[in-house]
Amino acid sequence: MSYGVRERLLAPDNRMQVVGIAAAAIVLVVAPFVLGGFQTSLLARTLIFALFATAFNLLYGYTGLLSFGHAMFIAASGYAVAKVVQQVAPALGIESMFGGAALMVVWILALVIGTAMAALLAVFIGYLSVQLEEIYFAMITLSFSMAIWVIANQDIIGSTLEAFGIGGGTFTNGSDGLTFRLGEVNLFGLEFRLVDIADPIAFYLLTLVVFAAGMYALYRIVNSPFGTTCQAIRENPERARALGIDTQFHSWMTFILSGAFSGLAGAMLVMLKTGVLPADAFWTSSATPVVMTVIGGPYAFLGPTVGAFTYEYLRWIIRQYPLLEEFWEFSFGFLLLIVVLFFDNGVYGGIRRLREMIAKRRE
Amino acid sequence: MSEDHAGHSAERSRRLTTGIDRRGFLAAAGTGATAAVAGCSGLGGGGGDTIKIGGVYLLSGIAQALGTSSANAARVAVKQINENGGIDGQDVEIEVRDHGDDPQAQIRSLAQEYNADVMIGLTSSGVTLASAPTIESLGVPFTLTDIGTPYITEPDTDSFGNYFEADDGKAAFTPNMFRTNSNTSHMTYAIAKFVADNYGESRVANMGPDYAYGQQCWDYFKAYSEGLGMNHEYVASEFPSLGASDMTPQINTVLDAEPDLLFTSFWAGDTTTFISQAAEQGLFDQVDDVFDTIGADPTVYEALGDTTPEGIHMSGWYWPTAYDNDNNQAFLDAYRNEYEGDDTTPNIPGFTGGSTWAAIYMYKKAIEAAGSTNSDDIISELEGITIDNDPRGQTTIQENTHQATAPCVIGETSFDADVPYDGAGLVNTQTYTLTRERSLELLQGSGLGPGL
Numbered sequence: 101m102s103y104g105v106r107e108r109l110l111a112p113d114n115r116m117q118v119v120g121i122a123a124a125a126i127v128l129v130v131a132p133f134v135l136g137g138f139q140t141s142l143l144a145r146t147l148i149f150a151l152f153a154t155a156f157n158l159l160y161g162y163t164g165l166l167s168f169g170h171a172m173f174i175a176a177s178g179y180a181v182a183k184v185v186q187q188v189a190p191a192l193g194i195e196s197m198f199g200g201a202a203l204m205v206v207w208i209l210a211l212v213i214g215t216a217m218a219a220l221l222a223v224f225i226g227y228l229s230v231q232l233e234e235i236y237f238a239m240i241t242l243s244f245s246m247a248i249w250v251i252a253n254q255d256i257i258g259s260t261l262e263a264f265g266i267g268g269g270t271f272t273n274g275s276d277g278l279t280f281r282l283g284e285v286n287l288f289g290l291e292f293r294l295v296d297i298a299d300p301i302a303f304y305l306l307t308l309v310v311f312a313a314g315m316y317a318l319y320r321i322v323n324s325p326f327g328t329t330c331q332a333i334r335e336n337p338e339r340a341r342a343l344g345i346d347t348q349f350h351s352w353m354t355f356i357l358s359g360a361f362s363g364l365a366g367a368m369l370v371m372l373k374t375g376v377l378p379a380d381a382f383w384t385s386s387a388t389p390v391v392m393t394v395i396g397g398p399y400a401f402l403g404p405t406v407g408a409f410t411y412e413y414l415r416w417i418i419r420q421y422p423l424l425e426e427f428w429e430f431s432f433g434f435l436l437l438i439v440v441l442f443f444d445n446g447v448y449g450g451i452r453r454l455r456e457m458i459a460k461r462r463e
Numbered sequence: 464m465s466e467d468h469a470g471h472s473a474e475r476s477r478r479l480t481t482g483i484d485r486r487g488f489l490a491a492a493g494t495g496a497t498a499a500v501a502g503c504s505g506l507g508g509g510g511g512d513t514i515k516i517g518g519v520y521l522l523s524g525i526a527q528a529l530g531t532s533s534a535n536a537a538r539v540a541v542k543q544i545n546e547n548g549g550i551d552g553q554d555v556e557i558e559v560r561d562h563g564d565d566p567q568a569q570i571r572s573l574a575q576e577y578n579a580d581v582m583i584g585l586t587s588s589g590v591t592l593a594s595a596p597t598i599e600s601l602g603v604p605f606t607l608t609d610i611g612t613p614y615i616t617e618p619d620t621d622s623f624g625n626y627f628e629a630d631d632g633k634a635a636f637t638p639n640m641f642r643t644n645s646n647t648s649h650m651t652y653a654i655a656k657f658v659a660d661n662y663g664e665s666r667v668a669n670m671g672p673d674y675a676y677g678q679q680c681w682d683y684f685k686a687y688s689e690g691l692g693m694n695h696e697y698v699a700s701e702f703p704s705l706g707a708s709d710m711t712p713q714i715n716t717v718l719d720a721e722p723d724l725l726f727t728s729f730w731a732g733d734t735t736t737f738i739s740q741a742a743e744q745g746l747f748d749q750v751d752d753v754f755d756t757i758g759a760d761p762t763v764y765e766a767l768g769d770t771t772p773e774g775i776h777m778s779g780w781y782w783p784t785a786y787d788n789d790n791n792q793a794f795l796d797a798y799r800n801e802y803e804g805d806d807t808t809p810n811i812p813g814f815t816g817g818s819t820w821a822a823i824y825m826y827k828k829a830i831e832a833a834g835s836t837n838s839d840d841i842i843s844e845l846e847g848i849t850i851d852n853d854p855r856g857q858t859t860i861q862e863n864t865h866q867a868t869a870p871c872v873i874g875e876t877s878f879d880a881d882v883p884y885d886g887a888g889l890v891n892t893q894t895y896t897l898t899r900e901r902s903l904e905l906l907q908g909s910g911l912g913p914g915l
Contacts (some may be wrong), residue, residue: 138575142568186628258630270630275674276589279635281596281627373567374596377589384564419572425561426523 126448128308132301142374142392144304146412147311147370149392153404154318155361156389161398162322162429164334165356166228167338169245171385173359174366175252176221177214180377182278184210192377203283207306211367219356226355230348233337252277279375307368314364316403321357321403330354362389391432395439397446404453406448514550514836516541516826517579518559519569521586525706525732528762530586531608532813534559537583539794539801540823550827551834559584566590568787574601580836581606581826583819588612590675592626595637604841606641606826609780610821611676611757613683613914615640616866623912633912639842639907641849641860643825644818645871646779647679648902648914650756653778653871653895655687655847658695659722662751667695668722670713670731673702680728680756683911690905698722706732707783710740718746723754734758735766740768754778759874761809764886768780771876773889781817781855784881785872785892791854796821799883809884818869821853824839861899866915 128147133139152174159165189206191196198205225244232240251257251272258271272278321327332340333347340347370376379385387406388411396407414435418424424431443450509795518529519538541557549555558570558577566585573579584604585591591610598605617634623754624632626745658665669684671677681700697721701713710748714737716726724744729737734755741747752775759779783795795811802810812820829848833840839908847862858867872894880888902913 136575138571141571154865186630190628268631271629274678276592279593279596279627281599363857373593377595419560419568421565422560425563458522 101432110140110231125312132304136232136298140304140410141300144300144307144372145369146408147307148365148372149412150364150405151311151314152365152407153389153392153396153408154315154370154401155358155365157393157398157404158322158330158358158361158388159354160393160402161403162327162334163330163351164337165233165351165380165384166238166390167229167241167355167356167358168383169225169241169243169386170358170362170389171381171383172241172245172248173221173362174369175219175245175378175381177218177363177366177377178370178380179252179272179278180217181210181214181370182280182376184213185280185282188213189253191229196393204281207371210304210371211310211364213366214370215360215363218366219360222356222359222363226352226359230351230355242386245381246383248377249381249383252381275378276375277375277380281374282442303372307372310364310368318361319401326350328354368409373429391436393446395436395446397443397448399445400452403446403448406451407446410447478647485532487849493591497660500836512553514553514555514581514830515579516557516823517570517577517582517584517603518557518571519562519566519573519582519584520559522561523563526586526730528808529609529731529760529810529813530561530809531814532762533586533807533815533819535802536794536798536812536816536819537608537823539797540820542801543797544823544827551831555827560728562586562590567594570594570597570605570913571601573605578602579837581830581841581887583608583822585610586636588615588679589674591615595635595640598640598698599637601840602639604639604641604826604829604838604845606643606715606822607878608643608822609815610644612679613646613912615914616642616646616861616864617912617914619691619912623910624652630695636864641825641845641865641867643822643853643858643860643867643869644815645896646866646867646914647676647683647756649871650778650868651683652687652897652902653679653873654726654754654756654776655684655691655693656872656895657893658754659691659693662724663725664693665695665751666721667726668699668701668717669697669726669728669739670703670707670710670717672730673726674705675729677702681726682818682909683906684726686906686911689909690907703733703737705808707736710737711744711801714741714744714746718744718749720738720751721749722749723751725750727754727755729757729758730757731763734760734763734796735865738767738772739770740762742770742772747775750892757814759872759882759889760814761811761882761888762813764876764882765884766886768886769878771878773875773877773887776873777876777889778871779814780869780871781812781814782872782874782892783811783816783887785874785889785894786855788854789858790852791817793852794854801892811883818847818867821850821855821858821867821869825850839871842843843869855894860915864899864915868896868898870896 122344131143140436156170159167172369185206195202229240238352255270255272256276258267261267261271272403273343315451329350331343333350337347392407392411393404418428418431439446471695518534520533522530537557541555544550544555565570573582582603585607591607591843592612592614600635614633614635616636618636620634621633626632626635635900651670669681671680699717701716703710703713726736747753755777757779759777759782798812799810802808829841829844830836834846845860847860849857849859851857851858855870857871861866872892874889874892876887877890878887882888897915899915900911901914
């Protein structure tokens with residue numbers, strides 16, 4: 101960005117993109133002040149899922165590895181966040197050290213530790229998983245995430261610690277999971293509740309910051325030589341190897357990055373839900389980013405984001421009607437069928453094609 | 464290559480036109496939905512001329528029958544209130560939604576989009592505890608009608624630990640949450656007392672669903688038994704997974720342990736599975752008695768047909784013939800009138816019926832006393848309120864715990880029971896109540912809170 105910023109931004113190729121991003125940014129910043137409480141938290145949730153699905157797509161759309169266990173990163177990060185809020189922060193005495201800003205410090209700490217935990221998990225599980233490809237890769241990631249679900253649901257960590265004489269046998273609190281309350285922040289005279297369901301503007305804005313930073317980082321990753329190498333692996337692993345790329349190592353690194361960003365999204369999601377459940381690691385939760393990405397389009401950077409919006413808002417519409425809600429999986433399956441059958445690259449591909457057609461008509 | 468493209472383009476454009484139609488359809492559907500929702504929330508928002516009650520229950524999956532019978536009882540109560548002039552002259556409207564995959568979204572949607580003035584609901588202790596912070600920040604009065612966990616009505620964080628702050632915290636009291644059903648603490652006390660009075664010290668085995676509820680029931684049963692001075696010998700404890708289709712391995716383990724009594728905490732579909740498979744393996748012939756915490760429900764007995772063994776003891780939060788008072792009769796009559804022609808549901812209320820009916824009438828009294836639908840005003844009226852026409856006899860919401868002084872009921876299974884379906888029911892019913900003081904005394908040393 102050292103020179104020619106203005107020229108590059110205004111170049112004909114980029115102009116539309118810059119205008120689009122600016123417009124989206126304005127809409128997202130203004131939205132919470134216009135929307136009510138419910139819609140604001142729905143939008144926050146959607147942004148979090150957009151980040152999650154984009155992180156997932158780093159492996160799927162860009163590297164050609166379908167992970168069916170990405171919910172494990174949400175869970176790893178989520179339990180870490182719950183532990184930070186419930187125990188680590190009080191033990192460190194953050195409250196007395198930072199006063200009114202304590203909760204913001206706890207928030208940052210939770211975000212960092214949550215992301216780190218997810219990354220750490222990805223280091224181990226990634227190493228074992230990238231030995232396999234295609235359906236075997238999907239199956240092994242699925243097995244790992246279900247193992248994590250069992251560990252959380254049966255509270256195996258708690259029982260193990262108890263056997264060594266530590267704690268009272270609860271660590272993940274079994275099927276009830278961990279629930280916490282995030283209190284008030286007093287920052288430079290501004291007092292607000294961090295996660296206020298009735299008026300979630302503060303948390304929404306924090307979400308937007310995390311979303312923007314995460315998406316920008318992912319965008320830089322996929323457009324770097326690293327990202328290009330990912331695509332080479334997706335297109336033809338043998339040929340990539342012939343070019344001297346250590347595909348397994350590269351896939352492992354991608355897995356870790358994908359896990360870390362999923363963990364970042366997970367930390368925000370768990371704070372929005374004010375709790376984490378073993379079900380967050382269950383395979384149905386792993387299916388969510390897959391479905392979002394397939395709906396949105398895996399072969400475009402913004403595909404998963406479009407998918408997340410389509411998914412969450414369709415889900416919202418379905419929820420309004422008891423009859424549709426009762427069979428919501430059916431309603432969703434139907435939508436997925438339409439997308440897979442008629443669109444090349446998800447809804448994003450559909451939008452692009454529509455745009456091309458309009459351009460052609462104008463000519 | 465280029466020819467290929469050209470060849471496809473005609474077909475592609477044809478597909479595109481249909482694509483637009485579909486998209487157009489989706490867009491139209493979306494707009495329609497938004498308009499409809501906006502219309503709804505525009506009508507009654509901010510205390511208009513309708514009082515809105517929002518309900519969230521499990522209406523699908525394992526507990527479908529249970530959630531449906533709560534929703535039915537609530538609808539009958541609302542209908543009756545409307546026929547008698549509403550609440551303070553205002554009509555009452557109720558919307559009940561399924562937990563779905565995201566119960567908190569449903570709770571938020573009802574509070575923030577539907578603009579519910581008061582809420583009832585929930586069919587899972589886990590969901591209740593996980594949703595408590597959400598419900599607290601929404602501030603709307605929320606009454607639980609079907610929830611077992613004692614934690615949610617336990618305010619003593621000093622003695623039992625704050626559930627939201629510590630791993631082993633057991634006090635999750637939430638200021639705007641109330642409960643009209645008797646909870647796990649009542650149920651397990653009742654069974655422990657019944658065992659102490661009728662069988663004395665015995666060899667006791669346990670079976671329950673493998674999640675927090677099953678574990679809690681067993682912990683509380685043991686604690687109350689000890690408090691009552693019973694040194695039972697605990698010979699086996701088995702937890703088949705929730706919704707298990709095959710419980711025979713666990714039933715065999717229990718049979719091998721040769722217990723005198725079997726304590727179980729199955730409910731809804733799990734009770735049906737357990738009883739039919741245990742009957743097949745002859746469990747009921749080999750033990751003196753079997754107990755169940757909340758399995759006593761018409762839908763369970765109807766599903767089991769003639770499989771239900773006679774003479775075992777099952778409990779619930781309500782059983783239609785257990786109370787001899789006019790309010791109960793009025794409730795039963797209203798329920799029968801409404802569902803007589805409906806063959807999808809029994810025309811007597813389920814075990815959550817009494818507490819749900821009571822919750823609606825409790826709200827009526829509180830709103831009329833508060834003179835408004837302001838959440839805080841209603842909440843302060845609810846604290847200490849007496850529910851006069853509770854079918855289970857007059858009950859009071861405890862001011863400091865928000866738990867109703869509701870009785871639970873234990874009965875003996877029999878085919879002579881007065882029920883409008885083919886199957887067993889309960890006879891020789893007894894109701895049990897328990898005070899916080901007595902509970903604290905009995906539970907001393909167990910680390911468990913009364914939640915009463």
